[in-house]
Amino acid sequence: MVNYDVIVVGGGNAALCAALSAGEQVKKVLVLERAPEEEAGGNSRFTAGLFRLAYRGPEDLKTLILDLSADEIANTDFGAYTEEQFFDDMARVTEYRCDPDLTEILVKQSLPTAQWMRKRGVRFTAAWGRQAFKIGGKFKFWGGLTVEAVGGGPGLVESLTQIAKKAGIEIWYGARAASLVADDSGVHGVVVKHEGKTKTLSSRSVVLAAGGFQANTEWRTRYMGPGWELAKVRGTRFNTGDAIRMSLDIGAAAHGNWSGCHAVAWDRNAPETGDLAVGDGFQKHSYPWGVYINADGRRFVDEGADFRNYTYAKYGRVILQQPKQFAWQIFDGKVKAQLRDEYRIKQVTKATANTLEELVAKLDDTNGENALKELRAYNAAVRTDIPFNPNVKDGRCTQGLAINKSNWANTLDTPPFEAYAVTCGITFSFGGLRINTEAQVLSSDGVPIPGLYAAGELVGGIFWFNYPGGSGLTNGSVFGKIAGASAAQAA
Numbered sequence: 156m157v158n159y160d161v162i163v164v165g166g167g168n169a170a171l172c173a174a175l176s177a178g179e180q181v182k183k184v185l186v187l188e189r190a191p192e193e194e195a196g197g198n199s200r201f202t203a204g205l206f207r208l209a210y211r212g213p214e215d216l217k218t219l220i221l222d223l224s225a226d227e228i229a230n231t232d233f234g235a236y237t238e239e240q241f242f243d244d245m246a247r248v249t250e251y252r253c254d255p256d257l258t259e260i261l262v263k264q265s266l267p268t269a270q271w272m273r274k275r276g277v278r279f280t281a282a283w284g285r286q287a288f289k290i291g292g293k294f295k296f297w298g299g300l301t302v303e304a305v306g307g308g309p310g311l312v313e314s315l316t317q318i319a320k321k322a323g324i325e326i327w328y329g330a331r332a333a334s335l336v337a338d339d340s341g342v343h344g345v346v347v348k349h350e351g352k353t354k355t356l357s358s359r360s361v362v363l364a365a366g367g368f369q370a371n372t373e374w375r376t377r378y379m380g381p382g383w384e385l386a387k388v389r390g391t392r393f394n395t396g397d398a399i400r401m402s403l404d405i406g407a408a409a410h411g412n413w414s415g416c417h418a419v420a421w422d423r424n425a426p427e428t429g430d431l432a433v434g435d436g437f438q439k440h441s442y443p444w445g446v447y448i449n450a451d452g453r454r455f456v457d458e459g460a461d462f463r464n465y466t467y468a469k470y471g472r473v474i475l476q477q478p479k480q481f482a483w484q485i486f487d488g489k490v491k492a493q494l495r496d497e498y499r500i501k502q503v504t505k506a507t508a509n510t511l512e513e514l515v516a517k518l519d520d521t522n523g524e525n526a527l528k529e530l531r532a533y534n535a536a537v538r539t540d541i542p543f544n545p546n547v548k549d550g551r552c553t554q555g556l557a558i559n560k561s562n563w564a565n566t567l568d569t570p571p572f573e574a575y576a577v578t579c580g581i582t583f584s585f586g587g588l589r590i591n592t593e594a595q596v597l598s599s600d601g602v603p604i605p606g607l608y609a610a611g612e613l614v615g616g617i618f619w620f621n622y623p624g625g626s627g628l629t630n631g632s633v634f635g636k637i638a639g640a641s642a643a644q645a646a
């Protein structure tokens with residue numbers, strides 16, 4: 156007997172979008188969320204709720220932000236972020252490896268999918284606080300990232316959950332999917348451990364949206380390499396690759412950048428996995444305005460290679476490769492006001508001083524003598540003749556250093572001097588399952604596995620090496636919606 160039309164495994168953005176989309180066509184949709192209700196919502200809940208999407212200007216944004224006022228439009232330069240720009244960004248940062256068909260869908264469906272979410276009741280606003288600077292009295296957006304869910308990640312998950320419940324979708328919390336019910340004709344259900352009891356549930360189709368494997372220390376080390384067991388997990392502790400394993404067990408293809416991941420600068424003393432009370436506050440994303448030095452007192456990366464949105468996701472790995480797996484971000488008083496809110500949280504590992512000499516003496520586990528030499532050499536190499544402008548790649552660089560800074564190079568000369576200790580925080584793994592444009596999971600023979608669909612973090616082939624900020628939620632929503640619709644059609 157078939158109990159459900161569609162079972163969705165996971166409780167984050169991709170899963171809830173899949174459930175809503177399936178529920179538009181069929182009646183009996185069940186969501187299995189491994190986390191207890193108080194920790195539900197996966198990595199999606201840890202986010203700032205930023206969505207990367209293509210838009211032509213304020214007219215498109217008004218379809219998402221219904222209360223965008225004439226004054227706000229007059230006082231803001233929203234610019235545009237075209238489909239071509241989104242596609243180019245994906246191609247460039249993934250070093251031209253992103254699956255072209257899936258990427259085309261991601262890009263082209265980014266705005267329509269957000270509009271669909273808006274129609275279903277999710278509210279959006281413009282990310283004034285995070286992605287725009289005020290220049291000459293007018294906000295100017297930069298980096299192609301303009302829209303965020305009201306209430307950030309927690310607001311997004313709460314709103315999707317309420318909409319799903321109102322639509323009659325059943326959600327079980329504390330329900331860990333263990334395996335797929337499958338035979339030669341495809342997938343027919345899920346074995347789940349719910350409230351301590353193992354149950355076999357049958358359904359016409361299954362959507363997997365249970366996240367990546369970044370919270371699985373053993374898999375991280377096995378697939379990403381030695382040292383990755385030392386990274387901190389930024390988000391949920393529940394994304395341990397269960398759904399990927401369940402699928403591989405029945406013959407699904409492994410696909411994408413299995414040794415790659417999204418990883419950022421994260422407070423050195425942050426807990427082992429994410430803390431919902433702090434959310435993304437442990438991240439430290441203002442490095443383009445300062446310099447990095449490692450425990451040997453050396454600079455090791457071009458902090459100003461590109462806008463932060465295009466470098467932050469790959470620099471976590473670079474920090475992990477440093478001696479003692481950490482680094483300092485150093486700023487002076489000139490840029491203090493420009494540092495993001497996360498620099499002002501209570502749980503921060505920081506040193507402050509009135510001179511560079513005093514500052515380096517306060518840097519734990521670090522060669523202060525080298526650090527002072529390095530910072531002085533950096534100061535001497537800055538092209539101060541080029542004006543600083545945070546809104547564009549200003550070309551204000553250093554010259555003649557072993558590792559130059561390409562943009563936004565300011566001298567460190569104004570007290571107070573501040574140093575923030577960061578390590579590598581892993582966000583999500585890039586490797587996963589192979590899907591087609593209908594979000595059907597493909598077998599290692601290259602054919603769809605009947606009844607099995609997937610979306611979100613556990614899909615491989617879209618992100619490689621790096622990632623344009625804000626694409627994770629868009630990816631989950633776009634393919635979640637498609638997976639839900641395809642699964643419902645098959646039901």
Ligand SMILES: Cc1cc2nc3c(=O)[nH]c(=O)nc-3n(C[C@H](O)[C@H](O)[C@H](O)COP(=O)(O)OP(=O)(O)OC[C@H]3O[C@@H](n4cnc5c(N)ncnc54)[C@H](O)[C@@H]3O)c2cc1C
Binds near residue numbers: 197200204206364
């Ligand atoms: C701190 C932080 C900030 C971020 N900021 C942004 C941002 O602003 N914008 C952006 O686009 N992206 C951001 N990201 C990335 C983004 O969170 C992810 O790309 C996206 O949320 C993934 O959505 P998902 O639904 O695939 O996975 P998740 O939201 O992680 O959901 C996976 C779900 O599966 C459940 N699960 C796991 N195993 C099982 C099982 N066996 N059975 C049942 N359920 C299971 C989990 O409990 C979880 O609910 C951020 C990530 C972090 C950690």
